[in-house]
Amino acid sequence: MNKIKPLQLVWLRRDLRSRDNKALYHASQNGSVICLWFTFEQQWQKHHDSPNKLWFWQENIKPLQKNLETFNIPLITRNLQSFDDAAQTISSLALELGCQGVWFNNEHETHENRRDNAVEQACELAGINCNRFYDDTLCQPGSLLNKQSLPYKVFTPFRKALYKQLTPDQWQPLPPPEKQQPLKNIPASDPALTFHPTAKDIHKQWPAGEKAAHKALKEFIQNRAENYKDSRDFPALSGTSIISPWLVAGVLSIRQCFSSALAANSGELDTGNTGLCCWLSELVWREFYRHILVQFPHICHNTAFQRETDKLPWLHDQKLLEKWQQGQTGVPIVDAAMRQLTATGWMHNRLRMVVAMYLSKDLRLDWRLGEQFFMEHLLDGDLASNNGGWQWAASTGTDAAPYFRIFNPVSQSLKFDPDGAFLRQWLPELAELDNKTIHDPASSGSLFYDDSVYPKPLVDHKEARAATLEAFKALKSKNKQ
Template sequence: MAKTRQLVWFRTDIRAEDNKALYQASQAGDVVGVYLIQPGQWANHDDSPNKLFFSLSCVASLQQRLAKLNIPLLVKEAVYYSDSAELLLNLARSLECQGIWFNDEYGVNEQNRDRKVIEAFDAAGLSSHRFTDAVLVEPGRVMTGKGEAFKVFTPFKKAVYRHLRPEDWMPCPSPSKQTSLDIASDPVPVDRYTPTASNILERWEPDEASAHKCLNDFIESRVQRYAEQRDFPALDGTSSLSPWLVAGVLSIRQCFDAAVCANNGELDSGNAGITCWLGELVWREFYKHILVAFPRVSMHRPFQVETDKLSWRHDSALQEAWESGKTGFPLVDAAMRQLVATGWMHNRLRMVTAMFLSKNLMLDWRIGERFFMRHLVDGDLAANNGGWQWSASTGTDAAPYFRMFNPVSQSEKFDPDGTFIRTWVPELAALDNKAIHQPLKGKTGDLFGALDYPAPIVDHSASRQRVIEAFKGLRS
């Protein structure tokens, strides 16, 4: 008897290993894969050309990997999410597929899209199969004692750790090689998007083997010092795995399993570096749970509803100075230039630059959220929105409104000898290790002008007082 045929819809899970939808579909019949190009929706979501170029490069790599398993990967265009259901249903019918298999995504638009796909397949008498794959714990499974979604990270993490069992992070098998199908794969339009950043594929090769090599290198040689080194941008102290995680070339389970194994099975005890990194993976989990429990954060709304009344400043000159890395604060400028040049920014600096925009400059955090998404190779709605709202004190588990990173103090603490600043702000390279953090201090106008570097665009103390008064005004 001929085997049934199943359609696997790849989205942000561009991998053959540890892919729940792919593996389960392969157990039910022969598999045909499909990936949708959705330019209109991607533009609406501010996905950067860097991210899209990288993602399509990963799709091309996945297609080669699947070909060795005799699994064709089709690439079709559905401009918006609203076009997905009809296209996928017609494709399934034409290929005589009995059902569609996919892994869940959690933004409002994604959830609405998937619901319409399921409805269309149900109406046509075809099956739909969806899986929890992008997170360790399905959203809604871990709740407070009152049966509500967690709004604060630490109790969420404790609850997740109580809930998790080894099978929850154990990667699933890869599909076996199937019989050859008389279906040709489509070409992948990798050049559809031209990256604005340089050397993306040199830093993050778009294939599973390279991603796993970097994961293993991190676990074997750097994760033990992660807690000590992760905040220093001049050091290779972070995993830098985020582009592969966002594209789904790596799974959360593969990362979690590698770390727990290295920590002798422990989650919240053992090596400090490993437990710290596990906590960062759970932060990623937390923000995806927030998308589901509080969908307004997917719709440009603050989590703390009352902060929607804040009177943000409107100043295009200040915004331009921040975006171009010309604020007169060397660490902020170095970070922004790193972002534009590479499509990536060190995590500590994402917080520093976000607080600077939203608090020192008192510009709407959504401006920064959008700018980051338009440049990041690892742009992710949940993590990016969560980080920006935390920094702006509008989000869940947010920094208290009176907490502000002093960009000079942050610079002196986390780039003490100015190595990172010299890399990205070369006009300051000749300054000594003290002066490089505050080039203007003690300089005359002529000497300062000779540096070809701008004066600070804002006074930190005055701006701190301004934002405190603005937040206090919400309570009056």
């Protein structure tokens, strides 16, 4: 009869998977495993995590529990309010169960890192080994530096450096945990919390569980990835992977995604199929923003990466903000995108750039207002990527678009939705307009446009662009003095 091995407590967070999970795998190599999951309802609300994302996390607990049961690994859930509650709860539970070690994968944000450090200290005081891993990046954040031993601030050199040093063991998924002997006397879980999504039918687009996530990844790699570079910017097409919610929740790992793409591209990183290379590069953008978050933690606290841009005269006009939020700006591509976000909890990536640049450059509203609204609705809300994207659009961040690069939303609409198919899907009040008029109905002179049905634009793009350029130029001039 097999002897029960020393108990190990694995704290699961944004790594809701039973396979290719560093903390879980290594813990299983050192003993019998019990898994733990916390909700932090009050803390998550402070961080503006959307009901859609929290619902999705909670939905993924159920299939995860079943997957873990195949390895005889139990999962305990606890409902806490604040990150401050984690250290005492974990150390007490580990002592109660007689655990030899506590294992978890690092999270990079400031508050999360502070919480994890407190857990580690509590474990040390209790005489319990604490084992931490970097798991949601290909290489450890902070380990990739330029020739001056400084962090990369621009994406392309970062990607080249990553590709140069990347080895197969960094992108190959780990095996599943070992099946263990059944454990007895497992403490009961707290009642499951219920989160109510604001988006409709998201369970159909993004069903919970590793099986569904891997099915979606496989379908993308086999059927759409090769055309990714050509089709990814067209919102009416199914041209993107649409796996981000599973990736953010950790139902899929970065290694599982990376290795799948590499296998389809004959192991090539930046040669071979252009679509697969382009998608690999997008995964590296995710990596880049995580490294930035660790190396420049001030961006976790509502501060621009380029600190001097906090002195820009951003507007805080509540009426303009509400029009943008409601999809009532009078700019069809912006309004269609915002309605997609609030209805589905997701927005096409090209449109995320368009609406972010419209808010920060045309309306000149503080980009942080848009960043927060996205987090309050996105199913795939992720601080590193969301903040990085918003600061790129607002020209305040690392690798930011030059301040003089300002998208013309109508030109973007004509280029990436030429037939108006996406616009008609989300703006039924414009459905009868022709393929040209629908992109800018107010200036078309069309007899079929009625501004009582669909509003005129809030601002004139040309005038707004000039005002934004002047604001940036004035700041630069002031900084030189």
